[in-house]
Amino acid sequence: MNELTLAINGRTISATPGMSILQAAASAGIAIPTLCFDNTLESTGSCWMCIVEIKGKNRFVPACSTAVSGGMVIETENRELHAMRRQSLERIIDQHCGDCMGPCELSCPAGCNIPGFIAEIARQDYSEAIRIIKETIPLPGILGRVCPAPCENECRRHGVDEPVSICALKRYAADHDMESADRYIPEMRDKTGKTVAVIGAGPAGLTAAYYLLALGHDVTIFDANEAPGGMMRYGIPRFRLPEEVLDKEIEPLRLMGARFRMKTVFGKDITTASLQKEFDALFLALGASKASLMGIPGEESPSVTSGIDFLHHAASGNAIHPGKNVLVIGGGNTAVDAARTARRLGAEQVTILYRRTRNEMPANHAEIEEALSEGVALHVLAAPTSISTSEGSVTLTAVIMQQGEPDESGRRKPVPVSGSEFTITCDTVISATGQQVECPKEDLDGVSISRNGTLAVDPQTLQSGVASIFAGGDCVTGADIAIRAVEQGKRAAYFIDCFLLGKTLKEEVVAFNSSYGPRDLAPASFYERVQTANRVPVPEIAPESRTGGFMEVVTGFSETDAATEAARCLQCRCKAIDTCRLRDLAARYLPDYTCRQQEHPEFSISVTPHILIEREKCVDCGICVRTLEECRAEPTADYRKLAASCPTGALSEPGKSR
Incomplete structure (x- = not known):
């Protein structure tokens, strides 16, 4: 049979008569986007995503169902085709309803595949x-204990009863691994011969080191303290995060080949200049360990200490009795941790003073409840104005605050009430009003410092003005939660790897994400299919047994409790997330598109022993209908073929892991 000659995108190619344009292009290595095409079925061209232009004839045709002819001149990509595909996708996506990723994983700064690991726990x-967890979070035993769980705030289970205990389940999986004789170690790439210095052994530094080691680079971690962990070791009390958990979490890094050089002070023992002579790249993860001042007279008194110093001394075993009556200023986790620690060190009366309302306290609300159950008092809408000391007694003057207009944070600004001053007498004042970055410019050798005192880096790549120096974590973002430092460390590792291998540092493409809607406002049928099930309480030791020591308060799930709680997960993540053609096309043609929120009165989810049907994910491509018409195999096999051929996850196998 004589072959035909035609041109596609300026290339002359040969094709067999009867071939479609799509087949001819594919045979020449030219990809044309498709949605409704299946090479085992007759083509219909219904989605119009494979549309191409036949030049000279002003014709736009579907490539899957249009046969080639000799002399054709075809374009598969141009401005008009892009616009037409975009229009087709907008129409399809506006009728599409479903979560690509669960709201929980979207709200996790590290992007952890939460439905995935919970499904595996349910299967034991x-x-x-x-x-799955360690793909994004290398310190799950720590994060499972101390993370304030933004993921749980967004859990779709809110629309039924209570959110899933995501952090407790993460901790369970991590604790199981820590007790295993065969610890999980990630697959490691061949050695590259490149060396990286990580300055700071906190969450950002340890995370960067973990992924850099897995990528084949040699890593040395420097830190001023005696042991690695940063604020996780020296700023979080042992009753929340035991020392042995820290040591076991860090052990895999040692097994992967990390070198630790402790008691090494940046700016004294090492500088960026000295390290650049020895290493191919640097990652500055210096943290934010300098306590913010209250800015009031008398705070320099010996009876006033910072929350950071107070917790550091306690963690190092150098704590002293704070006196019978302790006053803690602040509303964050450091303030709450300091108050709970003071109780354990013998203080009989501990009061937290905070200038906003209780609901506006940035501390983990579960930790606030724990503090109150341990006898800590809370005095809100009050702010300190001065401190005076006389004969070992401290008098703090404060003023009552009232809520004013919203400020830049969206919260109502606290405003002093004129003439409302009052005094409180105590033995010790602990100031926990914030933390700052302490980075001497002369030690940074060309790395710029921003106006707020943080290191200035590219917000996407974390690369500084010096090509081989990257920075991340609190020294870039300002004091923040550990999970955000973990995200920064992982991102830094990716771009440091690109730099070391001579690759262009390009921002990673953000995948398109469809959504059922806000957290608890998915279509009613989504929730109606779910039976209510109470959240499994995470076991704790009784409040009356806590203040006599630093034993861990939360003891964690049993295997039975973990399986029961994991079964509550609604598994919002789409089963086709890694193979969905619609998602891939949307990322290409609609990178900034936002799905319109609209009613879906016919929304339905059906489950049979053989197939899960999510009607609103269907894009009417017709593949399933044509498959049933052409397939004559045993029925169960038909179901498997249906699920595998669906381009959007509207059809899937029940129970199949995401």
Whole structure:
């Protein structure tokens, strides 16, 4: 049979008569986007995503169902085609309803595949659960204990009863791995011969080191303290995060080959200039360990200490009795941790003074409840104005605050009430009003410092003005939660790897994400299919047994409790997330598109023993209908073929892992 000659995108190619344009292009290595095409079925061209232009004839045709002819001149990509595909996608996506990713994982700064690891815990496959977790979070035993869980705030289970205990489940998987004789170690790339210095052994530094080691680079971690962990070790009390948990979490890094050089002070023992002579790249993860001042007279008194110093001394075993009556200023986790620590060190009366309302306290609300159950008092809408000391007694003058107009944070600004001053007498004042970055410019050798005192880096790549120096974590973002430092460390590792291998540092493409809607406002049928099930309480030791020591308060799930709680997960993540053609096309043609929120009165989810049907994910491509018409195999096999051929996840196998 004589072959035909035609041109596609300026290339002359040969094709067999009867071939479609799509087949001819594919045979020449030219990809044309498709949605409704399946090479085992007759083509219909219904989605119009494979549309191409036949030049000279002003014709736009579907490539899957249009046969080639000799002399054709075809373009598969141009401005008009892009616009037409975009229009087709907008129409399809506006009728599409479903979560690509669960709201929980979207709200996790590290982007952890939460539905995935919870599904594995429900199946009691803890090895797979920890593998999934450590794709994005290398310190899950720590984060499972101390993270304020923004993921749980967004859990769709809010629309039914209570959110899933995501952090407690993450901790369970991590604790199971820590007790295993065969610890999980990620697959490691061949050695590259490149060396990286990580300055700071906190969450950002340890995370960067973990992923850089997995990528084949040699890593040395420097830190001023005696042991690695940063604020996780020296700023979080042992009753929340035991020392042995820290040590076990860091052990995999040692097994992967990390070198630790402790008691090494940046700016004294090492500088960026000295390290650049020895290493191919640097990652500055210096943290934010300098306590903010209150800015009031008398705070320099010996009876006033910072929350950071107070917790550091306690963690180092150098704590002293704070006196019978302690006053803590602030509303964050450091303030709450300091108050709870003071109780354990013998203080009989501990009061937290905070200038806003209780609901506006940035501390983890569960930790606030714990503090109150341990006898800590809370005095809100009050702010200190001065401190005076006389004969070992401290008098703090404060003023009552009232809520004013919203400020830049969106919260109502606290405003002093004129003439409302009052005094409180105590033995010790602990100031926990914030933390700052302490980075001497002369030690940074060309790395700029921003106006607020943080290191200035590219917000996407974390690369500084010096090509081989990157920075991340609190020294870039300002004091923040550990999970955000973990995200910064992982991102830094990715771009440091690109730099070391001579690749262009390009921002990663953000995947398109469809959504059922806000957290608890998915279509009613989504929730109606779910039976209510109470959240499994995480076991704790009784409040009356806590203040006599620093034993861990929360003891964690049993295997039975973990499986029961994991079964409550609604598994919002789409099963086709890694293969969905619609998502891939939307990322290409609608990168900034936002799905319109609209009613879906016919929304339905059906489950049979063989197939899960999510009607609103269907894009009417017709593949399933044509498959049923052409397939004559055993029925169960038909179901498997249906699920595999669906381009959007509207059809899937029940129970199949995401």
